[in-house]
Amino acid sequence: MKGKKTLNKTSKNNFITMGGLLLVYVIVLILKEGGITTNLINGQLVPICAYMIMAISLNLTVGILGELSLGHAGFMSVGAFGGVFVGTLMQEVSDSKVLCLLVAVIAGGLMAAVAGLLIGVPVLRLRGDYLAIVTLAFGQIIKSIVNILYVGLDSEGLHVSFIEKCEVLDDGKLIISGAMGATGIRKLSTFTFAFIVLVVCLIVIFNLIQSRTGRAIMALRDNRIAAESVGINVTKYKLLVFSISAAMAGMAGTVFAYNYSTVAPTKFDFNTSILVLVFVVLGGLGSIRGSLIAAALLTLLPELLREFSDYRMLVYAIVLILVMLGTNNPKIRDFFAKMFARKKTAKEENANG
Amino acid sequence: MKKMKKVVCLGLISAMMLSAFAGCGKKDSGSDVIRIGGTGPLTGDASVYGQAAKRGAEIAVEEINALGGLQFELNYQDDTHDTEKAVNAYNVLKDWDVQISLGSVTTNPCIATAAETYADRIFALTPSASSTDVTKGKDNMFQMCFADPNQGSASAQYINDKQLGTKIAIIYKNDDAYSTGIYETFMDKAAALGINVVSTTTFNTDSQNDFSVQLNDAKNAGADLVFLPMYYQAAALILDQAKKMNYAPKFFGVDGMDGILTLEGFDTTLAEGVMLLTPFSADATDEKTVNFVTKYQEKHNEIPNQFAADAYDCVYAIYEACKKGEVTADMSAEEICDIMIAQFTTMSFDGLTGAGMTWGTNGEVTKAPKGMVIQNGVYVGLD
Numbered sequence: 069m070k071g072k073k074t075l076n077k078t079s080k081n082n083f084i085t086m087g088g089l090l091l092v093y094v095i096v097l098i099l100k101e102g103g104i105t106t107n108l109i110n111g112q113l114v115p116i117c118a119y120m121i122m123a124i125s126l127n128l129t130v131g132i133l134g135e136l137s138l139g140h141a142g143f144m145s146v147g148a149f150g151g152v153f154v155g156t157l158m159q160e161v162s163d164s165k166v167l168c169l170l171v172a173v174i175a176g177g178l179m180a181a182v183a184g185l186l187i188g189v190p191v192l193r194l195r196g197d198y199l200a201i202v203t204l205a206f207g208q209i210i211k212s213i214v215n216i217l218y219v220g221l222d223s224e225g226l227h228v229s230f231i232e233k234c235e236v237l238d239d240g241k242l243i244i245s246g247a248m249g250a251t252g253i254r255k256l257s258t259f260t261f262a263f264i265v266l267v268v269c270l271i272v273i274f275n276l277i278q279s280r281t282g283r284a285i286m287a288l289r290d291n292r293i294a295a296e297s298v299g300i301n302v303t304k305y306k307l308l309v310f311s312i313s314a315a316m317a318g319m320a321g322t323v324f325a326y327n328y329s330t331v332a333p334t335k336f337d338f339n340t341s342i343l344v345l346v347f348v349v350l351g352g353l354g355s356i357r358g359s360l361i362a363a364a365l366l367t368l369l370p371e372l373l374r375e376f377s378d379y380r381m382l383v384y385a386i387v388l389i390l391v392m393l394g395t396n397n398p399k400i401r402d403f404f405a406k407m408f409a410r411k412k413t414a415k416e417e418n419a420n421g
Numbered sequence: 422m423k424k425m426k427k428v429v430c431l432g433l434i435s436a437m438m439l440s441a442f443a444g445c446g447k448k449d450s451g452s453d454v455i456r457i458g459g460t461g462p463l464t465g466d467a468s469v470y471g472q473a474a475k476r477g478a479e480i481a482v483e484e485i486n487a488l489g490g491l492q493f494e495l496n497y498q499d500d501t502h503d504t505e506k507a508v509n510a511y512n513v514l515k516d517w518d519v520q521i522s523l524g525s526v527t528t529n530p531c532i533a534t535a536a537e538t539y540a541d542r543i544f545a546l547t548p549s550a551s552s553t554d555v556t557k558g559k560d561n562m563f564q565m566c567f568a569d570p571n572q573g574s575a576s577a578q579y580i581n582d583k584q585l586g587t588k589i590a591i592i593y594k595n596d597d598a599y600s601t602g603i604y605e606t607f608m609d610k611a612a613a614l615g616i617n618v619v620s621t622t623t624f625n626t627d628s629q630n631d632f633s634v635q636l637n638d639a640k641n642a643g644a645d646l647v648f649l650p651m652y653y654q655a656a657a658l659i660l661d662q663a664k665k666m667n668y669a670p671k672f673f674g675v676d677g678m679d680g681i682l683t684l685e686g687f688d689t690t691l692a693e694g695v696m697l698l699t700p701f702s703a704d705a706t707d708e709k710t711v712n713f714v715t716k717y718q719e720k721h722n723e724i725p726n727q728f729a730a731d732a733y734d735c736v737y738a739i740y741e742a743c744k745k746g747e748v749t750a751d752m753s754a755e756e757i758c759d760i761m762i763a764q765f766t767t768m769s770f771d772g773l774t775g776a777g778m779t780w781g782t783n784g785e786v787t788k789a790p791k792g793m794v795i796q797n798g799v800y801v802g803l804d
Contacts, residue, residue, distance in 0.1 A: 107512040115505060215596045215625070231595075233605050248598045251532055251554040255540075328504050329536030330554070332529045334596055334626070335504065371509050380499065381464060 082274045085357040089270070093263050100259070108371055116367050117262035118324035121269050123347035123359035125316035128273060130345070131354035132282070133309045134289030135192075136200040139207025140317055140344050143180040145336035147318025148325035149214055151176025152250045155326065156221065156243045159254070169256040173265060173322045180318020181311045183210070188310040192303065207341055214333040219244040249332035250325065257326040265323055269316045273356060276312070285309055350391060454492040455743065455750050455757075457482070457736065458514035459523030459548075460500040460507050460534060466626075467502035467527055469680075470728045474526045474548050477729030480716050481736035491743055492750070493736070500525060504533040511537050519543065520754045521761065523735055524562070526728065528552045528598045535562045543754045544761040546739060548731035552602050556784035561758050563765055563784040565731045565738070565774070567700065569599065572675050573606030575790050576648065576698055581614045583792075583803070585696070586646025586671055590620035590639030592632065592659065594651050597625075603650035603675055619644050624655070632659045636668055646671045653681040660691040676700065680726035682798060689798040698790045700774035701730040702800040710773055727774070734772035741770060 096113065099105045122144060129137045155172030162168060187206045194202055220227040222240020236242055244250050276282050285305050287295040296302055325331040347366055351358030369387065373380045394400055459478065461471030475497040482495045496517055498510035507530030514522070522538050524547030525531035531550030538545040539559040546563045547555060553570060556562045567575070580586060591607070594600035611618055619642040622635035636659065639647055647663075647670050649656050656678050663669070674681075674697035682689055703714050703724045713733060717725040725733075742748075742764035748757050770778045775788030792803030 107515040108509060111508055111512040212596075212625075247596045247601045248552065248554065249529070252557070255536065328508060328533050330504055330529060330532040332504065332598065370506075371513070374498070374513060378464060378499075 078278060081357070082278075085360070086267070086270065086274075088357075089267070089360065097259070109368075112368060112371065113259040114257045114262045114327040115324060116364050117259070117266045118320040118327070119344070119347065119363040119367050120360050121266050121316055121320035121323070122344045123351065123363040124269060124273055124356050125313045125320070126344050127348045127351070127354065127356060127359045128276075128309055128316075129313045130348050131352075131359075132277060132289065133285055133306065135306070135310075136196070136203075137310075137313075138200050138204035138338070138341050138345065139187075139210070140203075140313075141336040141338070141340035142207035142210035143184060143314040143317035144321035144324065144340070145210050145214055145333060146183045146314075147176035147180040147321030148331055148336065149217075149244055149250060149321075149333075150179035150318065151322025152253055152325050152331070153219060153243055155253075155256070155322070160221075165254075165256050166261070169261060169322075169326060172256075172326065173319050176322030177315040177319040180321065181315035183318075184311040184314025185307060187314075188307045192306045192310060204338065204341070207336075207338060211333055211337055214244070214249075214336075215247055217244055218242060218246055247333065249330060249335075251330045253326060253329050253331065255327065255329060257323050262323045262327075265319055269319065270356070272312070272316075281305065281308070346388070350388075350395070352395075453750050454494040455748065456494050456496065456518060456520045457523060457739065458496040458498065458511075458517060458519035458521075459525070459732075460498045460510040460514070460530065461526030462502040462530075463497065463499040465501040469726075470549065471497075471499070471502075471526045473726050473728040474523075474732035476717065476721055477548070477713075477725060477732035478523060478736050480713065480720070480729075481733045481740075485736065485740050491740065491748075493740070495736075497523075500527075500530045500534075502527050502530060504530050507531070507534050508537060510534075515541065518754075520750075520752070520757055521739055522546075523548060523732065524555070525550055526732075528555065528602075531555045535559055538562065541754070542758050544758040546735050546765075548735045549728050552598060553785070559784065560782070561762055563780055564786050565735045566727075566786070567676065567788070567790065568785045569602035570606040571785070572698065572790070573603040573608075573650070574610035576603070576650070576673065576675060577607050577610035577614060577616060579698065579790075579792055580646065580648070580673060581616055585673065586644070588617050588619045588642065588644045589646050589648055590622075590642060590644030590670070591618060591648045591650070592622050592624065592635045592639070593649075594629070594655065595623040595625055597651070599677065600651045607648065607650065629655045630658065632662050633666070635659075636663050636666060639670070640666070640668045644670055646673055649674045649678065651675075652677040653679065653684060657681055657684050657687050657691075660695070661688070664691055671696065673697065676727050682795065682800075683724045683726070689795075692795045692798075694794065694796070696792065696794045696803060699727055699793055699800075700788060700791060701727040702791065702793055703730075704799045713773055730773040734770075734774050737772055738765075738770045738778075742768060 100110055126140045129135055151172040154175035155168055158168045158171045191199060191202050216231045218229045218234045220234045220236035220240055220242045222236050227234040227236060284300045287300060288302060288305055347363040348359050351362035370380060370384050373383050376383045461474050462468050463471045463475065478495055482493045486492050496514060498513050500507035500510040507525050511534045522543050522545040524545040525534045526549050528550045531547050532554050535545060535555050539561060544561050546565060549566045551566050551569045553568050556564055591604060593604040620639045622638050624635065649659060649672060656674055660672065672695045674695060676699045678697040679699045681692055714725060717729060742761050745768065746760035746764045748760055765780045766782050772778065778786055778788045780786055793800040794803050
């Protein structure tokens with residue numbers, strides 16, 4: 069009985085992450101409602117949540133499954149445009165903003181999951197560098213396809229065309245318009261909504277990692293041959309992780325798109341994929357908490373560096389390098405480890421005394 | 422010692438973060454100036470346009486402030502030609518209590534910031550974001566440049582009226598909203614006028630160095646006029662490569678072609694005979710243009726392009742409207758917005774990029790496009 073009551077170390081860690089996140093959410097919300105935070109910070113809240121979802125979902129592929137993916141922005145793109153498309157259709161049926169957004173996010177996630185599955189089947193036969201290169205290519209392919217995709221809606225129904233703009237009657241409009249992307253999106257995303265999506269994704273990931281499936285996935289990462297020898301189905305688990313990861317990226321894409329009145333296909337290019345990968349690597353492979361923190365800080369950082377005007381991106385790069393060197397330095401790591409250890413022993417002493 | 426260094430490094434980083442955080446606070450810039458803000462790509466691939474617009478606006482603000490009377494303060498924020506960053510940049514301006522906005526320089530970011538200025542009731546006049554999506558459905562968003570449809574259909578009309586070519590080839594950039602926007606409206610008009618388009622080819626950001634496929638396609642189709650709705654960097658390469666393959670059709674560009682003569686390392690003889698529709702020519706001899714071009718050259722050592730002229734005109738148009746509407750610096754952005762909308766929809770403005778410009782309630786400008794042809798390295802009017 070006792071064993072059931074006490075949490076294991078991972079669960080405890082997960083609760084700390086969740087609790088911390090919730091605390092930050094409440095604090096930020098109070099500050100925002102109180103009018104203390106600047107417009108700049110307020111405007112960044114939804115994108116930060118979206119990037120956090122991107123980071124934890126990519127961490128699932130890169131950190132937990134151990135396969136390098138360089139096309140994650142492609143799934144975000146599928147989610148963004150798919151979500152906006154379904155959301156616009158929903159708008160015709162329902163006036164409820166929340167319902168509209170909810171359906172859009174679910175649809176965006178599903179579409180991205182399907183894309184992930186379709187891409188995963190041929191791609192996951194490869195390993196290591198080869199897989200990375202092919203995911204990169206698929207990311208570019210998704211970008212290029214959305215770039216020439218036109219979807220229109222009018223009283224006659226839906227019109228879809230490639231390369232050439234489709235004709236839309238005067239009472240309708242183009243939902244997705246090639247290189248222009250989607251324009252005239254209603255700004256539906258709110259901080260609270262984005263946060264809820266983030267929490268849902270987190271719960272899914274935490275439970276997945278702790279489950280039988282999660283252990284199988286990590287076994288695959290650590291030693292594929294050994295895992296296979298005990299009967300773990302490599303393709304099945306790889307595809308599972310790949311599509312869950314894609315689904316979350318898709319949801320992030322929809323939340324992101326609904327925060328802006330326009331979203332262009334070029335937004336989700338190779339650079340965005342790399343940016344998300346930087347969040348993951350900087351936060352620590354396999355560390356969900358690290359990904360969350362890195363995503364938030366690195367999204368805010370370029371804006372906070374506006375003081376440096378033209379040298380902003382240079383300073384940003386230097387800070388990145390310093391942080392990388394810093395976090396990888398054994399001495400600094402030891403320092404933090406010691407500090408936490410000291411706190412712990414102090415706490416225990418207090419508890420005993 | 423090594424440890425010391427790290428401590429110093431960490432200290433520096435935290436100091437930087439702190440100063441940046443502190444920088445977020447509202448700035449008190451006095452109540453006797455009207456704060457004008459804009460966003461544009463000051464860094465990155467599209468920085469040519471953002472820098473030009475910023476410099477043009479700066480010159481106008483300096484001139485106006487030197488006149489006495491109404492005083493302006495200009496704040497340009499970097500958006501790296503990205504919608505997300507543009508909204509961030511706009512929020513920085515909002516924290517600065519911006520009263521009148523210059524929108525964004527490039528199209529997609531401007532669509533994003535236009536939605537924000539519309540929601541916040543801040544008047545916006547963009548120098549160069551040319552898509553109709555920028556102004557659609559927003560009563561307080563105005564444009565200084567031609568809207569894309571105007572450019573595309575005006576080009577088609579012009580080519581048809583002047584009988585410039587019988588077989589037309591088009592090369593456009595299909596991941597660029599500006600280029601595809603003009604292409605689409607050109608094709609609509611071309612179909613209506615019965616223009617014979619024999620070759621349509623595309624390129625994108627990743628493939629804008631080699632145009633032999635596109636040019637060969639046009640050449641094999643026997644095109645005698647190639648329409649280039651794109652910015653001048655790519656157009657310069659096309660001209661160069663066409664010459665190398667001994668293909669000499671007429672080339673016709675739009676306002677993005679402006680600036681080609683000042684491109685570093687570009688052989689201007691290649692542009693001989695190139696036609697373009699542009700509202701501004703740096704070689705014009707009227708007093709205003711000469712004054713602007715000399716000032717710009719003194720400060721930045723280069724010839725201003727159309728973006729600089731548009732931004733310069735924007736500031737002056739706002740100045741005129743402020744004067745007529747008796748705007749004072751202590752008014753709120755909402756109050757100014759209403760006055761500006763009333764002024765802009767009724768006034769007529771003479772600037773560098775056209776005389777007698779008027780604005781419709783949809784925010785689009787009406788001014789006559791000038792057909793130009795490049796002869797001996799300078800623009801000459803076509804008409």
